[in-house]
Amino acid sequence: MIANVGFNMETKLAEIHVQGEWRWPTLWVERFPVLANLRHIVLNANSRDKLVWKTRVGRQVEFSTTSVWDDVRTTQNEVQWAKVVWFSQAIPRHSFIMWLIVNKKLKTQDIMRTWNSSGNANFNLMCCSLCTSGPDSHEHLFFECGYASDVWNGVKQKADVGTTPNQWHAIFDYLLGIANSKKITHVIVKLLMSTAAYFVWDERNRRLFATKRRNKTQLVDVILSTVRLKLQTMKFKSSLQME
Numbered sequence: 001m002i003a004n005v006g007f008n009m010e011t012k013l014a015e016i017h018v019q020g021e022w023r024w025p026t027l028w029v030e031r032f033p034v035l036a037n038l039r040h041i042v043l044n045a046n047s048r049d050k051l052v053w054k055t056r057v058g059r060q061v062e063f064s065t066t067s068v069w070d071d072v073r074t075t076q077n078e079v080q081w082a083k084v085v086w087f088s089q090a091i092p093r094h095s096f097i098m099w100l101i102v103n104k105k106l107k108t109q110d111i112m113r114t115w116n117s118s119g120n121a122n123f124n125l126m127c128c129s130l131c132t133s134g135p136d137s138h139e140h141l142f143f144e145c146g147y148a149s150d151v152w153n154g155v156k157q158k159a160d161v162g163t164t165p166n167q168w169h170a171i172f173d174y175l176l177g178i179a180n181s182k183k184i185t186h187v188i189v190k191l192l193m194s195t196a197a198y199f200v201w202d203e204r205n206r207r208l209f210a211t212k213r214r215n216k217t218q219l220v221d222v223i224l225s226t227v228r229l230k231l232q233t234m235k236f237k238s239s240l241q242m243e
């Protein structure tokens with residue numbers, strides 16, 4: 001809008017407020033009627049223009065994308081699981097899948113079945129593409145499914161998850177307990193977990209929508225090598241505890 005009326009970021013307030021009058025572009029006044037009622041100001045020739053942002057509570061702060069975004073967004077208290085999903089070493093596409101899993105928002109077959117009000121037989125025939133034992137669900141895929149459970153067992157040998165059973169609620173509870181930990185072993189557990197979940201979901205989809213399939217050992221290898229690569233590129237800051 002600034003460029004459309006011929007202004008640029010160098011335009012001065014003095015070009016809009018001339019001889020004691022506001023000279024707003026007509027287009028702007030039509031769009032923002034409030035401009036027509038702005039009080040008059042006295043410009044001091046010796047002051048420089050500066051960009052400020054007036055917050056919702058009327059405070060003037062220095063203009064920055066951060067201050068504006070913080071002001072216009074709706075903020076809520078941080079959820080308990082925030083650091084399970086998002087942490088500085090996380091792999092973004094894995095975090096995205098974890099976010100969906102935590103909120104039970106993946107389009108799993110148990111959810112798709114409930115859409116089937118017509119009793120369509122194809123919906124009833126849906127079964128987990130990894131083990132073919134029944135429809136998949138969040139609980140099934142992470143990691144009660146025979147295939148997924150073997151994959152997670154292969155992966156978790158490398159991580160210190162104690163005796164946590166392969167059930168989502170137990171794993172999730174465990175992750176909540178270490179969510180804010182800076183210990184490198186805990187960061188690795190979170191990385192392994194989100195990477196395993198990502199690749200199990202990826203393999204499930206590949207089998208449904210493509211013909212290529214990887215066996216359990218191959219999937220464990222992909223997960224471990226992805227995490228290994230991530231660890232190699234990570235800078236170990238002094239904030240991480242190397243234990």
Ligand SMILES: [Zn+2]
Pocket residue numbers: 128129130131132133136140145146147148
């Ligand atoms: Zn299965």
